[in-house]
Each structure stands twice: as C-alpha cells, then as structure tokens.
Amino acid sequence: MKSKNEYDYLIVGSGLFGAVFSHEMKKKGKRCLVIDKRDHAGGNVHCENIEGINVHKYGAHIFHTNDKKLWDYVNSFVRFNRFVNSPVAIHQGQLYNLPFNMNTFYKLWKVKTPEEAKAKIQSQIEHLDIGEPANLEEQALLLVGTDIYEKLIKGYTEKQWGRPAKELPAFIIKRLPVRFTFDNNYFNDKYQGIPMGGYNKLTDGLLEGTEVRLNVDYFDDREHLNSLADRVVFTGKIDQYFDYRFGKLEYRSLRFHHELHGKENYQGNAIVNYTDREIPYTRIIEHKHFEFGTQPQTVITKEYPQEWSGSSEPYYPINDVKNTDIFKKYRDLAAAEHGVIFGGRLAEYKYYDMHQVIASALKKAAETANQMASA
Template identity: 70%
Template sequence: MYNYLVIGSGLFGSVFAHEVTKRGKKCLVIDRRNHVGGNIFTEQIEGINVHKYGAHIFHTNNKRIWDYVNQFAKFNRYTNTPVANYKGEIYNLPFNMNTFNKLWGVITPEEAKQKIEEQRKTANISTPNNLEEQAISLVGTDIYEKLIKGYTEKQWGRSAKELPPFIIRRLPVRFTYDNNYFNDKYQGIPIGGYTGIIKNMLKDIDVRLNVDFFEHREELEALADKVVFTGMVDQYYEYRFGVLDYRSLQFETKVIDSTDNFQGNAVINYTDRETPYTRIIEHKHFEFGTQDTTVITEEYPMEWKKNLEPYYPINNEKNNKIYKKYKELADKESKVIFGGRLATYKYYDMHQVIAEALTTVHRELLKSPSN
C-alpha cells in the first residue's frame, strides 16, 4: 500500500516523508502522540505559542537549510540571548565580556584572558579528561563553579567529572560584548510556531496519530515496502544488548494573569545546584508578544525510564559501546532506515536533523534504478 512507513512525525520523519512524496513515493506517517511535530510541537495558550517540549531556536550557517525551512513558514529575527541566574546574581550568556565584567570587574579582553589563564594554571590541567576539566580549561574555575557545574549536573544527573568533555565544547566563549548565544548567520523563530512547519510538510501525506508502532508492529510493517524509524534504536531491537541511557524532562507550564512580563527574557538558566529546575522559559518573548498575560514553563531534568519521553542521549563510554552494537545491526538492515536523535543516539540540533534527512533521501532514492 505504501513505499514507506515513517515512524515519528518529528523533523526527520516529516522532512523525509515530504521529500520522497514530492518524488512520487507514497508514505504513511504514524505517531504515538496526539499531535504531529515531535518535540518541536507548539500549542497556543492565551494567544501565545508555547514550546511544549522545551525552547527551540532555529539556527544555522547553512543557507541551503535556512532557505529550505523558510519554504514552510516565515521566520522572525529572534536572537537567542539567555541569562544565567546564580542565587540571585544575573550573568549574560554565552560567556562574553559582559559576563567577565560582572564576575571580575575586568574591562578589556586582555584582562579577561589573563584572569582565565591564572585560573587555568592554578588548576594544572594539561589534557582535559572530563567535562569539569574541559570547562576549567576553557573559562577558569569561577565561571565553572557559578555558571556551569550546578546547571550541568542537574541537566545530566551526573557529576561533571563523569561526563565527557565534548559536551561543554559546544558553548561559545567570546572576548567581545556580544550576548548572541549562537555564532550562526541565520536564526529565528517561525511566526505562529513550529507546528505549522510540520503541518505544511505533511499536508499531502497520510498521517495517523495515537498509534504505537510497537503495539501493532507486524500489522504496520506489512503496509509498506520500507520502514523509516526515528524512535529509540534500543527499543527497536527489543533491548537485546541492554538499555541505552537518556535524560528526560518534566515541564510545568503556568499561565500568569497578574503580569504581562514575568522575567523580561525568553530563557533564564538557574545555575545553582539547589534550584530544582534548570531554566524558566517565558514563551511570548520568542515572538515579541504583547499579550496582557504571559505563560512560563519550568524545566526539570530527570533520569529516563520507560513511559517517559527520552530527550538527550548520554554519550558516555558505557552507552557508546552499547550503541555501537545496535548500529552494527542497523547498518545491515535493507528495509529499515534509522534517522534522528533517538535512532542514531546522537545529540542533533534542528538544522542538523534536516540536513541528515535530506542526505538520507538523496542516498535512498539514488539506490532505486527508477530514480
């Protein structure tokens, strides 16, 4: 009945389905949730587009990807400038001259570099072997203790000494007075929310919601020549090599009628260890909203367990060894395509997911003699 059964209507699945449908293939997209869009789903509350599964700011240096996503929605020019709250002290993120001035009173880049270098030497780290050592090597002990350690250990549920160093390398460090979090040339938020993007991608495609692939696996697989799987790779293989670790999140969303501006910024990170949530999102600021009320979301990280949503793969040595075994199986599949963050056990940003999906479509259709 179908050329492809696409499991999951997030970015990877939706881009794949859209592209192969354009080329004459027939797809069925299923999702166990009651909506399309996966974790980029936005819903309107009090006239405000609420990022239901955490803040998503689109950013890329790739003009091809930027032009691609702009087919499906008009983007504003939201610039991500999060703020850190450490026990009531406010600091700019990413780490830049505004941060260094507030912390140390330094004025020039040279003064900031000298301060960081002093702390690096005191720490006496030659080759960073974990996140803590990597962070101190990058920005010194003061910033690590106030703005990295508590937040990171809440986020990952592990000591920073147990986490791999590459996690912290994603964070920009600047010696300019620039609060723009991303270095990317293109960034913004789709006006009207991300859900519209996915609906536009899937508008000519059969979609079934509230369908759990694993409850109807045999029946669903029989509907298509091939399967595109975007869920957890270990679940697909019935955990035969063990369960991969993920971090999950709990969101507490509140409508606040008493004010139209709760915190003055879209995202504020709480970097002390004692505050139970990692950040508060005030959604209206993503689209420069002027509504009389506001909606906020507190974000609480937790260890993933069955029946929770998996958000972040934990790419430590133990999990990477397990994933390698699953990948060896996946690479041998002739009728199953694995894609997206969960199926490839890799932390992807949105633009990277889109690029991966487009590459996968190209590779897949080149295999077919009719293409």
C-alpha cells in the same frame, strides 16, 4: 512496476526527520504513511497555543544555521522571524549574561578589555596542572577559569545530567561559546529565528498531503504496519526496535511545568538559567518572547531534569563509553536490516540540533531516491 503494498514508505515518527523525509518522498511521487504514538504531529518541536501564545511544549527550540539552503528550505514553509537567543543566568540572585562574554567578565571581575579577561582566566587555571582534560570539570576550568565554573557551570550541569561534573565526558562542554567581545548572541550562526506562528506551521507544511495517523504505537501492531509498505523509516529508539537485545541505552529526561500568569511580562527574556544546585529546575522559559508577543498574559515553563525511565521521554543520549559500545552493536544490526531506514536523534542515539536533523533527513531522502532510481 507498481508495488503490491498500499504505501511505498511507512514512516514511524512525525518529528522533523520523519516529516522532512516524507515531504521529499512525496515530491517524487511516493506514497507515505506517517504514524506517531502521540496525539499530535511534529515530535518535540510541537507547540501548544495557550491564550494566543505558542508554547514550546517540549522545551525551547531555536532554529539556527549557517547553511543558506537549509534556511531557505524551512522558510519555504513558514516565514521565520528575527529572534536572537540571548539568555541570562541567575546565581545567588545575581544576573549574568550568556554566553560567556565581556559583559559576563565585567560583571564578575570589572575587567574592561579582552586582555584583562584572558589574564584573569589564566591566573585561575595556571596552578591546576591540567593537561588533556579528562572530564567535563577539567574542560570547563580550562575554558573559563574557576569563578565562572563554580558560579555558572557546575551547579547547572550537575542538575542537567544528574551526575558530578567529574564523571561527565569533556566533549559535552567543548562547544560552549566563550567570546572576548561584548556580544550576547548565543549562536554564531548567520541565520536564526522562530517560525512566525509557531513550529506547527513548519511541520504541518512538511506533512501537507501526506496521510498521518496519530495515537498509533508502532510496537503495538508492528507486523501489520510493516505489511502496509515496501520500506520502513524508523525514527524511534533503536534499542527498542531490536527488543533491547544488548540492553537499554540510557538518556536524560526532562519534566516541564507550564504556568499561565496574569501579567504581560514575567522575566523580560525568553530564557533564564538558574545555576544554583539547590534550585531544582535548570531554567525558566517565557514563550511569548520568542515571537515578540504583546498578549496581556504570559506562559512560563520551568524545566526540571530527571533520570530517564521507560515511562518518560528520552531527550539527551548519554554518550559515555558504556552506552556508545552498546549503540555500536545496535548500529551494526541496523546496517544489516533489509528495507528499513534508521534516522533521527533516537534511532542514531545522537544529539541533533534542528538544522542538523533536517540536513540528515534531506541527505537520506536524496540517497534513497538515487538508490531506487538506479535499482
């Protein structure tokens, strides 16, 4: 039976979750309206073209996955290049390879074998008497010892989160890559790269043929927008959806300072981390290196962490005990909300890599289609 509404789905947010969900529903003949409060589609993967360089406007986005189906999926919209993420870190003027590997250990200690490196780390932690790590500092020390923690982790992490490392949960750093090989590839995933021509090609492909309305804030005209569609897909802040009934969830935010330089090459690498606490930014991104650019100019971005406020963008959920307890209350409300699908980083109060949010949207779209078919 045909719906009395103009659309089957109102999708709030044109980031990866919303774009993938709308694409999958469109393939099944569903009518979708995508709205976004920003003046562009694509959410945080949006790129701005400056002097022929695709600038990652909201920070570096490097796609990586071990899932061939996901890799083939994104490559069906735009071909991805062979970019491999190999960042470096600067501490007191000295350069160190990331992730922590034998090149890093050699620079620090002049060790040449994995056995020497492991012995050095062990010698630095054996007197610390750390059992089950109670915080990020203890977890980091167990992983890499005192030298690397003090030079390359502590300052960077405390800038990033705005809190002492001893007050941060251990799980934040558990996925930190540490390898005893001479391998500067940050990710272990089989597939990684950048869309040739920028991420807009990916999101434009996903949203092709779907009505998208920009500069539309869902909360300015919520009742009317809801009336346009049978169901709502909400990808914004879950606490805002429920009018902050249990209080506001907390985030860390970022401020980006973009600079155009009249030189071909500014730093020789896409990402350089600055680990000294006194330097206010955590890293400098040079965007042309993501696509092996040869333009005569270059664009860099300095990334400044900051506390989140209602007027800044929420980037990193602070998944401590207090916020997790609040989120669980909102999650229970969401589960009982009829006709609304919650998905994505903000609606699930969860940090997602790009491949994870795409997989989540594909799964939710398939589940939704199956439910509708069996109804």
